[in-house]
Amino acid sequence: MTYFLYPGCSLEAGGSHYLVSVEAVAHALGLTLKEIDDWNCCGASIHYVGGTELQTKTLNARNLALAQKQGGYDIIAPCSSCYIQMIKTAHEFEEEPKLAEELNQILAEGGLNYTGGVKVRHILDVLYHDLGVERLAAAVKKPLTGLKVASYYGCQTTRPYGEYDSVENPHTMDEILEALGAEVVPFEHKAKCCGSGIFFTEMETCAPLAGGILGEAEEKGADMIVTACPMCQMNLEIYQPRLNKILGTEYDMPVVFVTQLMALAFGGDFKKDAALDRNIVSAAEVLKNAAA
Amino acid sequence: MATKAYDKSFREEVYQNVDSGEDVKLCMQCGVCGITCPLRGEMTHGPRQLWSLIRAGKRDEVMNSPDIMLCTSCYSCKVRCPRGVKVIDVMHGLAHYALEQGIVPRKETSKFGKAFWDSIYKTGRVDETEVPMRYTLMAGPIHGIFNMLEMMDIGRALLAHKRMKFKIGPGLPPSKKIKGMKGLKKMLDKAKAMSPGKEG
Numbered sequence: 001m002t003y004f005l006y007p008g009c010s011l012e013a014g015g016s017h018y019l020v021s022v023e024a025v026a027h028a029l030g031l032t033l034k035e036i037d038d039w040n041c042c043g044a045s046i047h048y049v050g051g052t053e054l055q056t057k058t059l060n061a062r063n064l065a066l067a068q069k070q071g072g073y074d075i076i077a078p079c080s081s082c083y084i085q086m087i088k089t090a091h092e093f094e095e096e097p098k099l100a101e102e103l104n105q106i107l108a109e110g111g112l113n114y115t116g117g118v119k120v121r122h123i124l125d126v127l128y129h130d131l132g133v134e135r136l137a138a139a140v141k142k143p144l145t146g147l148k149v150a151s152y153y154g155c156q157t158t159r160p161y162g163e164y165d166s167v168e169n170p171h172t173m174d175e176i177l178e179a180l181g182a183e184v185v186p187f188e189h190k191a192k193c194c195g196s197g198i199f200f201t202e203m204e205t206c207a208p209l210a211g212g213i214l215g216e217a218e219e220k221g222a223d224m225i226v227t228a229c230p231m232c233q234m235n236l237e238i239y240q241p242r243l244n245k246i247l248g249t250e251y252d253m254p255v256v257f258v259t260q261l262m263a264l265a266f267g268g269d270f271k272k273d274a275a276l277d278r279n280i281v282s283a284a285e286v287l288k289n290a291a292a
Numbered sequence: 293m294a295t296k297a298y299d300k301s302f303r304e305e306v307y308q309n310v311d312s313g314e315d316v317k318l319c320m321q322c323g324v325c326g327i328t329c330p331l332r333g334e335m336t337h338g339p340r341q342l343w344s345l346i347r348a349g350k351r352d353e354v355m356n357s358p359d360i361m362l363c364t365s366c367y368s369c370k371v372r373c374p375r376g377v378k379v380i381d382v383m384h385g386l387a388h389y390a391l392e393q394g395i396v397p398r399k400e401t402s403k404f405g406k407a408f409w410d411s412i413y414k415t416g417r418v419d420e421t422e423v424p425m426r427y428t429l430m431a432g433p434i435h436g437i438f439n440m441l442e443m444m445d446i447g448r449a450l451l452a453h454k455r456m457k458f459k460i461g462p463g464l465p466p467s468k469k470i471k472g473m474k475g476l477k478k479m480l481d482k483a484k485a486m487s488p489g490k491e492g
Contacts (some may be wrong), residue, residue, distance in 0.1 A: 017453075047384075048387055049401070052408065053385060053388075058479050106486065109478040110474075117368035159366075159371055194473070196362050197310065198362070198401050201398070202362070241445070244483070280450070
């Protein structure tokens with residue numbers, strides 16, 4: 001099975017451990033990932049400050065047009081912000097003929113054209129629906145027995161269309177984690193916003209959002225938070241010392257990508273495949289008791 | 293008693309000039325968006341009330357509301373709105389429209405967003421090292437340095453964990469441009485010219 005990979009800006013930097021582990025998981029499961037050549041930024045959540053809505057759709061239409069030109073495979077966007085931006089443009093292109101015409105007029109300025117039909121997928125969608133939990137369970141060599149995880153999807157991961165999972169109460173990642181042998185704790189914050197869209201500039205205002213997520217994970221006895229969004233991973237992890245100062249808490253909670261745990265459970269190397277050495281709040285200790 | 297009719301000019305202005313502004317027409321004032329918003333406690337009006345103020349012609353209240361730039365883009369309101377209003381796109385549209393007119397609903401997010409968009413417009417991508425660096429320096433030389441020092445612990449941790457590129461200053465070493473940058477720039481300029489309120 002061949003897919004396009006749209007890494008987005010985050011997986012090249014703050015979410016580099018996501019990229020390493022996505023590639024390791026794809027390799028273990030026999031998926032071929034091809035990067036869209038010369039992709040551009042999706043605009044993410046803050047695009048509107050400098051750009052108009054049509055300009056942001058242009059960014060995403062260019063990536064869709066490039067993907068079509070380069071083979072038309074389904075695009076995997078592991079970053080939930082990229083996913084939501086790209087799937088919105090893909091959907092609206094199909095539903096609004098006037099917009100489709102406008103976007104093609106714009107794309108023509110750069111010698112491109114898009115006729116529609118390229119599918120945008122989240123990595124959870126592909127893992128759950130194209131491969132299925134049985135196949136994932138069969139690939140497990142080192143089950144994560146005894147590991148208690150809070151399965152945190154974040155807000156954008158299954159939205160806005162709920163194409164592959166519920167927008168309110170998602171379950172795909174819970175089942176994937178269970179297939180790895182982990183224990184998934186009940187988690188009411190699973191699709192609540194962590195504030196990452198404006199966290200950097202509105203930290204005091206957004207602190208209670210991230211605090212609620214970390215707090216519930218701790219309260220439910222989770223060893224770590226597992227996520228499939230690089231914005232959430234970054235937000236919930238690197239700002240923990242700041243949050244503790246603002247909220248008067250003492251959180252020291254590892255926040256790990258689902259693909260990092262998969263890479264490890266599939267028998268991959270802690271560093272080379274799971275890139276778990278790149279987590280700032282280390283998960284080494286809690287994982288020692290499980291997989292190793 | 294004399295009654296005063298609503299000023300309809302502002303609503304027409306929003307419908308025509310604000311991205312997705314016409315969606316305000318669909319609202320039936322149920323309030324699900326407001327109650328759903330994770331930052332409802334921090335907002336004075338929230339989306340439902342803003343739509344109502346738009347219809348009532350309260351230009352100053354809407355355009356100067358810091359709420360229009362407090363949206364985290366979580367899409368909770370969007371997925372729950374029974375009328376399918378693109379709540380987030382309207383909020384973003386209003387913020388963009390206010391900024392274009394020199395109104396700054398929220399200073400820090402405006403500065404960061406500007407650095408973010410500039411990076412896209414110059415290179416086609418966002419350099420996660422350079423954008424925060426440029427943003428922090430926008431506070432001016434003295435404050436900028438202090439802000440930067442305050443963020444250094446995070447920067448150092450990211451660098452040590454291979455999650456950040458090494459830079460000694462904004463633009464050093466320069467961020468790589470995508471190959472099709474010339475074409476992308478042309479597309480973005482054309483898209484701007486074709487956006488609501490920009491024609492002619």
